[in-house]
Amino acid sequence: MKKMNKTVLTLVSTLLATSMAAGCAGTNPSPASTGTETPGKPAEPAKKAVTLTMWGGVPAESGPQAVVDSWNAKNPDIQVKYERFVNDDAGNLKLDTALATGQGVDLYVNYSLSVLTKRVEAKNALDLSTFTDYNIDGKIGELGKDWQISGKYYGLPTTRSRPIFWLNKDALDEAGLPIPPLDWTIDDLRTYAAKLKKDKRWGFLQHLSGITGPMDGAVDAKGYVKADGTSNLDQPDVRKFFETYFDMMHTDKSMVPLGEQLTTKMPVETAFLKGESAMLGAGEFIFRSSNNLKDNPRSFKIAFTAPPRISPTSTDYRYLSGLGDVIAINPKSENKEAAWKFLTWYADGGMLPMASGGRMPASKDANAEEAMKLLFGENAGTYDQESFKKVLNSNLPTYNTKLSQQVIDIRREEYEKYFLKSQSLDDLMKNTVKRHNDFLAKTKK
Numbered sequence: 001m002k003k004m005n006k007t008v009l010t011l012v013s014t015l016l017a018t019s020m021a022a023g024c025a026g027t028n029p030s031p032a033s034t035g036t037e038t039p040g041k042p043a044e045p046a047k048k049a050v051t052l053t054m055w056g057g058v059p060a061e062s063g064p065q066a067v068v069d070s071w072n073a074k075n076p077d078i079q080v081k082y083e084r085f086v087n088d089d090a091g092n093l094k095l096d097t098a099l100a101t102g103q104g105v106d107l108y109v110n111y112s113l114s115v116l117t118k119r120v121e122a123k124n125a126l127d128l129s130t131f132t133d134y135n136i137d138g139k140i141g142e143l144g145k146d147w148q149i150s151g152k153y154y155g156l157p158t159t160r161s162r163p164i165f166w167l168n169k170d171a172l173d174e175a176g177l178p179i180p181p182l183d184w185t186i187d188d189l190r191t192y193a194a195k196l197k198k199d200k201r202w203g204f205l206q207h208l209s210g211i212t213g214p215m216d217g218a219v220d221a222k223g224y225v226k227a228d229g230t231s232n233l234d235q236p237d238v239r240k241f242f243e244t245y246f247d248m249m250h251t252d253k254s255m256v257p258l259g260e261q262l263t264t265k266m267p268v269e270t271a272f273l274k275g276e277s278a279m280l281g282a283g284e285f286i287f288r289s290s291n292n293l294k295d296n297p298r299s300f301k302i303a304f305t306a307p308p309r310i311s312p313t314s315t316d317y318r319y320l321s322g323l324g325d326v327i328a329i330n331p332k333s334e335n336k337e338a339a340w341k342f343l344t345w346y347a348d349g350g351m352l353p354m355a356s357g358g359r360m361p362a363s364k365d366a367n368a369e370e371a372m373k374l375l376f377g378e379n380a381g382t383y384d385q386e387s388f389k390k391v392l393n394s395n396l397p398t399y400n401t402k403l404s405q406q407v408i409d410i411r412r413e414e415y416e417k418y419f420l421k422s423q424s425l426d427d428l429m430k431n432t433v434k435r436h437n438d439f440l441a442k443t444k445k
Helices: 002-027 066-073 088-100 113-121 136-140 141-145 169-174 186-196 213-219 234-250 257-266 268-271 283-289 336-348 352-357 367-382 387-393 407-421 425-443
Strands: 050-056 078-084 107-110 155-162 165-168 279-281 302-305 320-329
Touching: 078 234, 078 336, 107 113, 107 283, 107 336, 113 136, 113 141, 113 320, 113 387, 113 407, 136 141, 136 155, 141 155, 141 320, 165 169, 165 234, 169 302, 186 234, 186 279, 186 352, 213 234, 234 407, 234 425, 257 407, 268 279, 268 283, 268 387, 283 320, 283 367, 302 387, 302 407, 320 336, 320 407, 407 425
Parallel strands: 050 078, 050 107
Antiparallel strands: 107 320, 155 320, 165 279, 165 302
């Protein structure tokens, strides 16, 4: 009996010691413990980090990777991966397919209103009014309304651009030509291109993304549709635009023909930076290539002006520019709140590494002075900065194309046939208007 009692006492002592050890362990949690356990309840599991995937058209090495690296270092609970898609028809189809099939898209960048509108109609863009902690209009101003759809924001505009046109300053000096004034015209462009053309150098090269810029600048204020509900795409300025570009391609041979651009898939920024064209019609995104002197070495200085207008007497001409890089949240994302947190941080200054690629922040809370320094960086001496500041500080009126993607496609199909010499100018105008009217009749409410 005494022996049994001794055994019982030993067992009780062991149990007490174990219980005390467990209590002490609760005051200094091990790495596996959350420190939130209570007697009789299991420990809560550690919170799992959220991973967001953001799709954009800029190469990762041109700013996006630096942005996500900066965010990820400070936000272990919300990690971001960057997925690059090329901003062309094939690249946008890839993104749209990913959105439709649920292939990991939390945020994505839109580069045109027509494309964003299609995604809104497909219910692939979240109505941002569901968030009430960020005043979009207060951050970016009235220009933001150009990106509203039915009075709502389905994406946050993050960049602010000015209408710029790229010039080989050395070529201008050699030809005795001054930097064109901001209000120059396409007739002036034609004259400059002819004088700048040489055996191994084109006078002018136009990036396909902005080929209709001068035409839309003339039409935007007047409207794409007349008061009677019919097409307004046969305005005299539209005809003048097409005719001038055609003559530069095929009569003067001072502009790269559209057919050659399409068949060779010409990288226009590379051609310009190699000195193969004296002038380039393109936006600020070219900075990501012009600042990369390792891959695009050049000996000439770059100057800037505004894109040419069509008519010298036009009082309502507008320039394709304003706000851009509109980032939407996928409504099917499981982490919409986390995506919004990242997006507002990005817009208010997190995107600064993008400035070296020409993407200046739109938010008033971002450091504009720092962005300007990053834009030119160590390559400042290779640019005519005064000409850039002249464009930047101008008050040129801007627009955002409001044509539907279907009409944009119709128009492109018709003008490509004209530039490829498979239809006349008269047929181009007639067919474009007819197809636009057919579209308007089908979509009339």
